[in-house]
Amino acid sequence: MNRAPASQTPHRIALLFNANKVYDREIIAGIGHYLRSTRVAWDLFLEEDFRCRLAGIERFDGDGIIADFDDPAVAEALIGCRLPVVAVGSSFEDPAHYPPELPYIATDNAKLVSLAWTHLIGAGLPHLAMYSLPVAQENRWAQERELAFQKLARDEGVAAPVYRGLATSAPAWNQAIEQLSEWLHSLPKPVGVIAVTDARARHLLQACLIHGIAVPEQVAIIGIDNDPLTRTLTRIPLSSVIQGTEEMGKTAAHLLHQMLSGARFPGRRILVPPVGINVLESTKHEPLSSPHVMRARHFIRQYACQGIKTEQVADYVGISRSSLEEYFRRERQCTVHQEILRHKLDAAKAMLASRDAASAEVAIRCGFTSLQYMYAVFKRELGCTPREYQDSVALEATRSPTSARPDSGHGRQ
Structure with missing residues (x-):
């Protein structure tokens, strides 16, 4: 609930979403961001058990609703609703599939x-x-x-x-x-x-x-x-x-805010594009001619952080260690051990960047035999310690907030 100034009575708003799903949660987060960035005062109804969110909704004594119209039950329950409603959901190739009388915010x-x-x-x-x-x-x-x-x-x-x-x-x-x-x-x-x-x-x-x-x-x-x-x-x-779900939430909240002041947007449709990939x-597809290298890399991706050795990879592929090493030298210009180490290093870098664990735990979870060995690998391969790498990533993030999204174009179920 958002606390309003003493002179302002908050509007009672229902959010009809399935918060078990990441798509719905991020739309709700976008609504929250809009409320925090404005002086809007809303008393929010959000049912914690999504299975109960429609029970008695026709008797909701409130001022407005933002709802997930991808759920047919929600769309059906709100037919003829006397309150201002903003619909959120999928875009449609056929315009006739949009609710005709409501403003509609759609993922493109x-x-x-x-x-x-x-x-x-x-x-x-x-x-x-x-x-x-x-x-x-x-x-x-x-x-x-x-x-x-x-x-x-x-x-x-x-x-x-x-x-x-x-x-x-x-x-x-x-x-x-x-x-x-x-x-x-x-x-x-x-x-x-x-x-x-x-x-x-x-x-x-x-x-x-x-x-x-x-x-x-x-x-x-x-x-x-x-x-x-x-x-x-x-x-x-x-x-x-x-997907651009947070932007969808902000846009829906902005429209409802205007509707609570008397504005009407019947049939208005706003398509929100994706943010990136x-x-x-x-x-990360790399064409390879050797099926042995493909099979080996498939195994390494799954188990590199469990401390596997070259012999185990060769056993999985079904050829001798020396033959597998030869295939790797031809196709990857590296040894099998170096390929395993690269995956462990990438996993450690990702964990350090997300700050999910201390360095000692990162070393264990990424398959390094000791924290000292992980330090040695970082110094040799990256020229820095794990802590220095972590600090550099944090600094880069403050300079370029979108740097973690290398492909431009957030989801559902």
Whole structure:
């Protein structure tokens, strides 16, 4: 609740969102940023259990509502609402699908998909595909992303299949992964796959890891959401399109603020473009001629920080250590040990930059035998200590707040 000056009575505003989802949480955060940056006084209703957020909403004794209209139940519940309402949700190719009488703030699906498409093409992927969701009213936004993907494919004159798979459920989980694996095996390689959400991208990663499909050499994967939870659940860091969700929240709050003063915006639509791409390992595609090196790097990406040795990598690939070393010298101009060390160093740099752990814990979690050894590697490879590296990253961030977003173009489910 925002405290108002004594002379100002706060407006009572309902936020109808599923705060279990990163997309909704970031829209709510954008609303909060708007309130903090203005003198607006709102008493906010936000149901902690999203399953109960519509119970009795027609009797809400308030002044206005900002709601997620991608949820058909929300849209249905607010038909004929007497209060000012700002709708937030997906963009639509067909304008008739927008609610006709309400202002509507939309994530620009065409630009989300186009940004992911351009990124994969730029990574040298000759084939593209999309992993979507089953057709359902609650998945209309996913079908809109399919339409955007298919239009790009038609414009480019290429075959780019879409696979919807099964809805996520415990009973069908094994079947879903097996069917997804079959689809992945059927695709021409190398291929870049756009998932309609980070959650669906995680399914792709799991299927690839289970069935030994090298990511990103054979299948490069990009999601939409930039969801930090998803990144903690995958061995290979996931690239993802960053939606403009906070800007959507700010814009929705600004419109409702004006409507509370008497303004009306029936049928107004504002499309918010993506912010950029968080480019991580899952799309750092490097064409390689040796399947042995591809398989080795796939194993190293997953287990480098668990202290694996060259012999273990060779055993996984199924060839002798000397043969694997020869393949690495030809293709990577380095040894297998150096490749493992590079992944450990990259993981340590990422942890230090995020300030998630002290140096000693970073050394343990990234597979270094001791803190002293990690210090020695940093000095040799980067010319600085871990602490000096951490300080330099923090200083750079203050100078350039957008430096962590190397590709321009935050997500959903």
